[in-house]
Amino acid sequence: MSFGERFLRNPDLFPARPSGEAWGERDLELDLAGGPYLFSGLSPAQAEAVGERFGELCRPAAATPAVAARLFRMAAGDFLAFDVRGWEYSLDRDAAPGALRLAGLELAARLDWRPALGGALWTPDAGGERFGGIFENFCRVLVAYRLVEVGGVLLHSAGVVRHGAAFLFLGPSGAGKTTVSAASLAAGAEVLSDDVNALLPAPAGAGRPEVVKLPFTGDLGDRRGGRRAVPLGAVLWLEKADGDELSPLSRAAALGSLFACAPFVNSDPHRRDALLANLARLLAPAAGPAAFKLRFARRGSFWSILDEKWQQSTPALC
């Protein structure tokens, strides 16, 4: 099946450039990692829906944006209608050297590098019930690509703060990120997001990379709170088991784990080399975090071995 056929009635008519009829005249800014991100051309209802979904992160457009994106109208009849019950949603993507095309449920979008990264989103939703989800799906991709430009990475992960440091729990779908997040909350830790988190180089160019909270969560995490950045404590590759066990990961294995959990960009043949280079820098010996494989039991007692490791090896764990 070729690009767009799952979602669009006429994939051949996919917009060739970021232009069209704007939904309205509202602009807003999102204070997300790699930003600020300016979104323009929204209707009042769309702007209200974005504000409702992202809370403190959403503010009137003011500063010079790092990334600009525009919203355009697209007829509902241009999208195929189908039953999505029991269906795992994934976007259609088509990557080229200077552009990325996206198609999804009531969503057609593109990212263009001209040479700065910019985005465009076409949707038939005027700001109704589904608009927040459509907008967020576009934002996730936009942020993933922007983070690569600033030396970082978007990671499919659970981000948990404890001892003043951020622990990133990684693993494929079903590895236990939400289970670990729930157990961490019960143990008194803070969950940034149980779904995706941003990892960025240290702000001063030296020291530990930072985990930056994103409003993209699954069941646990805070969508509407303000921006929060926490020094990275450790990277943990999850594996479900009958008991708890912590074993070191080599830097190469850690790099491979992070790469596998970097959605969208890791399968883009034009930008995955840059992603790999970013990860190598983030894991460089001078700044690199400790990395472990965590085999854990569902009863949620793994924090006792992590706490013990932290107390034994601080600052070596950092």
Added chain:
Amino acid sequence: MATIDPGTVLRRRSDVRFRVVDDEAVVLRQSAAEVMVVNELGARILDLADGRRPLAEWIDALLADYDVERDALLADVLAFAGELAASGVLEPVPEPALDAVAGGKRSAP
């Protein structure tokens, strides 16, 4: 899958990138959204797989670094090279391409 023997000349597939990290290598294939991590020997093999030297010549280079019997090393390298070829990281160089590399003077091993 072509048979790999000491005379086989292997090269990295054009869509493969690799980066040495400490004693290991991270291998990136454009066709997959994940990377492969190989050990120190795998990293050396990736470096040696330049599409010019037959595998037997790799053994000469590797014997300088590894204190093992030649036959044992050859067996390990053949097995490892076979795995890397099976997973799409390495590929045998076709004979015409070898002739071009060697200016048409290369004889069969």
